[in-house]
Amino acid sequence: MTLSSRVLLVDDDELTLQMLEATLEDAFKVVCVTSGEQALALCANEVFDLVVLDVDMPGLDGYETCRRLKADFQSADIPVIFHSAKVSIDERLQGYAAGGADYLAKPFDPTELQAKISLVLANRDKQRELAGQLDEVMNAVLSTADMVGEAGVVLEYQRQLASCADYAQVARALFEALQRYGLDGCLRIRGRAAALSLNARSPCSALENSILDHLQAQTEGPRIRPLGAHTGFSYGSVLLFVRDLRMDRGEAMDKAVSERMGRAIDNVAMLVEGAIVRVSALDTEMAARELADVRHLVSMTRNALTDISARSQAQKDEVKAIFESLNAEVESSFLHLGLTHSQEDFLSTLLKQHMEAVLTSMGKSQEVEDFLARVILKLNQYS
Known part of the structure; x- marks a missing residue:
């Protein structure tokens, strides 16, 4: 949509024409006529980018005017937006059958009108861009x-x-x-x-x-x-x-x-x-691919949780073994340290208390272990 785009406004009501012209004149080169006959004569001699066409007009109505425009090679590609107070599905079907590109209700909304014109002109430009490729395809199909x-x-x-x-x-x-x-x-x-x-x-x-x-x-x-x-x-x-x-x-x-x-x-x-x-x-096929992705994610998650659980158990066993080894070494060294019986009991008790405290603390992680086991079991059902 540019200022060089030429828009033909066709309506037998002068007030409506003035309102349409006032809405569009800043964005387009606007030409106004009051009948379908005038519109056909202009389009036969001048180039327009779009026609806004009233449906209810004396003489040639909008639908017949559009049909004649589309029947003429020179004007067949000009997009037409119908303008009418009748907006039922039957009316829109008539507009579609006549070759219209859109249908605008009366009284019109200026923002809606400009949006419809922009969309129709954008579609026309796209159709022209694809016309060469389409002609080749159509010729191949028809042959x-x-x-x-x-x-x-x-x-x-x-x-x-x-x-x-x-x-x-x-x-x-x-x-x-x-x-x-x-x-x-x-x-x-x-x-x-x-x-x-x-x-x-x-x-x-x-x-x-x-x-x-x-x-x-x-x-x-x-x-x-x-x-x-x-x-x-x-x-x-x-x-x-x-x-x-x-x-x-x-x-x-x-x-x-x-x-x-x-x-x-x-x-x-x-x-x-x-x-x-x-x-x-x-x-x-798309659902199968999505399911495969989900299963792969579930498998990766299950493997990661299984590894975390195994590492946690191994760490617990290692700490317990270290304390047991330390306790054994301390007790065997009592013979060489010259400690009294009460001192030996004190050290032995102290070590056992700390070992029990550490194991008790690590034992609390069993809740986490149990939770991980339940999660892994659940994930196995989806793998």
């Missing part, structure tokens, strides 16, 4: 699509899953399989390691995240559910939203097309179930 049938796509996908080392690789394999079916959408994976929300090109937009949040909140009911002209797959740790895949196909739809969409839903469900299995396997 093989004609050679692989529906069952072949699933089999190839399962083969790729076996080598996926993290959630991002699982998501990439799933999107490649979707693209072979001519489908697109957004995905959320929630596992032991992390949670990530992606589309085929980049992290999910704010609007895509809100749709996935809606799917995630639907904890009851079928795992596969219609969302307007689209379909959501809610499988616990994996959520997938597929655009332009209808569950409710209606009587007007051609039978062959209806059957093809039915098979597509079944195939996508198999893709999601495969992702679930691989995510679970990755989580199990």
Whole structure:
């Protein structure tokens, strides 16, 4: 986001336009128009970095204006933020279907508006950075699509899953399989390691995240559910939203097309179930590594405590042996010292008293020894 970024504001309400312009004019080059027709004409001749588009307008409404922008090669890449007092999930789904990047409620909050614009422009820059790499991948995927049938796509996908080392690789394999079916959408994976929300090109937009949040909140009911002209797959740790895949196909739809969409839903469900299995396997592998680390730590701790206990006992035995040797030497020296009987008794008693005092003091460490023994026994159960 820079001062050179050009933002087109489209709203039929002059007061709203003035408020939007006042909020953004210090950070962007702002252009204002009051209709969808004017917006299309400007975008056909000028370059804009982003459009803030009112939904409810006379003539062309925001959704139709956005669809026409996206249909024109020159303006197709301009991100659109819808601005409306209608913020239900159905309205947001219409905005998503029309090609919007985010949805802003009326009346708008200036801080929220600026944050949404910053995020959308950052995502656009990231998409442009990855565009070259993505085009190469897409060309490779599309070149093989004609050679692989529906069952072949699933089999190839399962083969790729076996080598996926993290959630991002699982998501990439799933999107490649979707693209072979001519489908697109957004995905959320929630596992032991992390949670990530992606589309085929980049992290999910704010609007895509809100749709996935809606799917995630639907904890009851079928795992596969219609969302307007689209379909959501809610499988616990994996959520997938597929655009332009209808569950409710209606009587007007051609039978062959209806059957093809039915098979597509079944195939996508198999893709999601495969992702679930691989995510679970990755989580199990992570848990096994963590358990191995814990067991190694337990083993090191047990060995250290066992060594401390052995050293303590050895020290106690050594001190006792030293006192016993000292007492024996003193008693044997009585013959050469010329001490009286009472003096010999005094020295002998004194030595025994001190030896007993030291041994008594060391005996108190038995409580520590007993505690260490209990700890070692407990650690042995986890090794």
